[in-house]
Amino acid sequence: MQLYNSLSHKKEDFKTNEPGKVNMYTCGPTVYHFAHIGNLRSYIMEDILEKYLRYSGYDVKRVMNITDVGHLSSDADTGEDKMVKGAKRENKTVMDIARFYTDAFFKDCEKLNIKKPDVVEPATNCIEEFIAMVQGLLEKDFAYIAGGNVYFDTSKLDEYYVFNKHDSEELMVGVRDGVEEDNNKRNKNDFVLWFTKSKFEEQALKWDSPWGVGYPGWHIECSAISLKHLGEYLDIHCGGIDNAFPHHTNEIAQSEAYIGHKWCNYWFHVLHLNTNSGKMSKSTGEFLTVSLLEEKGYNPLAYRFFCLQSHYRKSLVFSYENLDNAQGAFNKLLVKIAALKDDESEAIDENAVKELTEKFKAALDNDINTSLGVTVLYDVLKAKTNDKTKLFLLNDFDRVLSLSLLDEAKKLKESKKEEVSAPAADDDFSKYVEEQLALRAEAKKNKNWAEADRIRDELTQKGVKILDTPDGAKWSL
Ligand code: AMP
Ligand code: ZN
Numbered sequence: 001m002q003l004y005n006s007l008s009h010k011k012e013d014f015k016t017n018e019p020g021k022v023n024m025y026t027c028g029p030t031v032y033h034f035a036h037i038g039n040l041r042s043y044i045m046e047d048i049l050e051k052y053l054r055y056s057g058y059d060v061k062r063v064m065n066i067t068d069v070g071h072l073s074s075d076a077d078t079g080e081d082k083m084v085k086g087a088k089r090e091n092k093t094v095m096d097i098a099r100f101y102t103d104a105f106f107k108d109c110e111k112l113n114i115k116k117p118d119v120v121e122p123a124t125n126c127i128e129e130f131i132a133m134v135q136g137l138l139e140k141d142f143a144y145i146a147g148g149n150v151y152f153d154t155s156k157l158d159e160y161y162v163f164n165k166h167d168s169e170e171l172m173v174g175v176r177d178g179v180e181e182d183n184n185k186r187n188k189n190d191f192v193l194w195f196t197k198s199k200f201e202e203q204a205l206k207w208d209s210p211w212g213v214g215y216p217g218w219h220i221e222c223s224a225i226s227l228k229h230l231g232e233y234l235d236i237h238c239g240g241i242d243n244a245f246p247h248h249t250n251e252i253a254q255s256e257a258y259i260g261h262k263w264c265n266y267w268f269h270v271l272h273l274n275t276n277s278g279k280m281s282k283s284t285g286e287f288l289t290v291s292l293l294e295e296k297g298y299n300p301l302a303y304r305f306f307c308l309q310s311h312y313r314k315s316l317v318f319s320y321e322n323l324d325n326a327q328g329a330f331n332k333l334l335v336k337i338a339a340l341k342d343d344e345s346e347a348i349d350e351n352a353v354k355e356l357t358e359k360f361k362a363a364l365d366n367d368i369n370t371s372l373g374v375t376v377l378y379d380v381l382k383a384k385t386n387d388k389t390k391l392f393l394l395n396d397f398d399r400v401l402s403l404s405l406l407d408e409a410k411k412l413k414e415s416k417k418e419e420v421s422a423p424a425a426d427d428d429f430s431k432y433v434e435e436q437l438a439l440r441a442e443a444k445k446n447k448n449w450a451e452a453d454r455i456r457d458e459l460t461q462k463g464v465k466i467l468d469t470p471d472g473a474k475w476s477l
Contacts, residue, residue, distance in 0.1 A: 011367050012266070016235050023236070024049075024053075024230075028065045031067065031098045034291075036287060038280035038288075041270060043112075051400045068094070086101070129227075131209050151192055152253060193219075196214035203215055236264070308370040335412065337406065
C-alpha cells in the first residue's frame with residue numbers, strides 16, 4: 001500500500017513499526033459546539049483509512065482525544081478557551097458543554113457510519129500525564145517558565161517547520177482569529193505547555209501543578225495521550241490540514257524532545273471542505289451540521305458518498321447542488337443494488353471475486369483513492385457474473401466504504417412498497433402537492449435553495465412525506 005506522507009511530501013510504501021500492527025492517532029474534536037460537516041469530512045476519510053488497514057489484515061489500534069480544555073480561539077495560544085466560550089454562550093458549565101457535544105459528535109459519527117476509535121480519551125482525564133511530560137521537558141531543558149506559564153523552547157530544535165513544504169497559506173490557516181504578541185516567549189514559535197497566568201481570569205477548569213494552579217496547552221494533550229496509549233512509536237497520525245501547523249508541528253517538537261527519537265512515521269492530512277466563499281467554519285456562513293442536512297431531507301450517507309467521490313488530498317467544495325448530485329447518484333446506485341436477487345441456489349463466482357477485489361484493492365492501495373474505489377462498485381454491477389457474487393462483493397467492499405449499501409437498498413425497496421399502500425389523498429390536495437413539488441423542482445433548478453426549502457417545510461407541515469429519487473420527488477401522506 002502506498003500512502004502520502006506530509007512529512008516527506010511523497011507517496012511512500014506503507015511499513016509499520018511492528019509487523020501486522022498499526023498504531024494510529026487521531027486529533028479529536030474540540031467539544032464546544034456541534035461538529036460541522038467539514039470536520040466530519042476529516043473523520044470520514046480517517047475512518048476509511050482505518051477500515052482499509054483492517055481490511056488489508058492489519059491489527060489497528062486507534063486512539064482519539066477529546067479536547068475539553070486548553071484549545072484557545074487562536075491556535076497560536078491567544079484568545080479565550082473555546083470551551084469557556086461555549087459555556088458562556090449557553091449559560092452552562094464547561095463539563096455540561098463537553099458532555100453534550102461529545103455525545104452529539106458520536107451521534108453524528110454513527111449517522112455517517114464512522115467507527116468509534118478503540119480508545120477515546122478526554123483531555124481532562126490525563127492531567128497527571130500532561131504534568132509529567134511538561135516536567136520532563138523542563139528537566140531536559142526544552143522548556144522554560146516565563147510570566148508564570150511554561151513554554152516550549154523551539155530554539156533548541158534542529159528543525160521546527162517539519163511540514164514546511166506546505167503552501168504557506170495552508171500553514172497559516174491554523175492560526176485563526178488573529179495572533180497577538182506574547183512578550184513572555186523567547187522565540188516567536190515557542191508555545192505554551194502549561195498556562196498558569198493568562199490574560200483572562202475566567203478559565204473554568206484548573207488544576208494544581210508544580211508551576212501553580214493552571215491548565216494544559218492544547219498541543220501537549222495529543223502528545224501525552226498518544227504516548228500513554230500507543231507508546232513511543234506511532235505509525236500514523238491523522239488530522240485536518242489546518243492542524244499541520246502549528247498543532248502537529250508542535251506535537252512533533254515536544255514528543256521527540258521528550259522521548260529522544262523519531263516519534264511518528266506517517267502524517268495523514270485531510271484537505272478542507274470549503275464553501276463557495278472559503279473554508280467552512282462554525283462562525284461564518286451557514287453552520288452546516290449533519291442534523292441540518294437531515295432536516296433538509298438528505299440522507300447522511302449521501303454526504304459520506306459525496307466525500308468518497310473525491311480524494312482526501314484535494315479540497316472539496318460543498319454546495320447543495322453538489323450534494324443533490326451526490327444524493328441522486330447514491331440513490332441510483334441503491335436502485336441498481338435493490339434490483340439484485342439473492343438466490344440461494346447460485347454459487348459465488350471465485351474468478352469474478354478475485355478480479356474485482358484486486359481492482360478495489362488497487363484503488364485503495366493507491367493512497368486511499370476512494371473515488372476509484374466507488375467506481376469499482378459500478379464495475380461490480382456491470383460485471384458478467386451472477387447476482388449472488390455481486391451482492392457478496394458489494395458487501396465486502398462496504399466493510400471499507402461503509403455506505404450501508406445492502407441495508408439502504410432494502411430500505412429503498414420497502415419505501416417503494418409503502419408508497420403503493422399509502423393512504424390516498426383527495427384530488428384537490430394531490431393537485432396542490434404536485435404543483436408545489438413542480439415549483440420546488442424549478443427552484444432547485446434555479447439554485448434558489450431557500451425557496452426549495454420553504455416549499456419542502458410547508459409540505460412537511462401539512463403531513464406530506466417527500467422522498468427525492470433519481471426520477472424526481474415522490475410523495476406520500
Ligand atoms: P476541531 O474540532 O476544531 O479541533 O477540529 C476537528 C477536526 O476537523 C480537525 O482534524 C480539523 O483539522 C478538522 N477540520 C476543521 N475544519 C475543517 C474543514 N473545513 N474541512 C475538513 N476538516 C476540517
Ligand atoms: Zn491533536
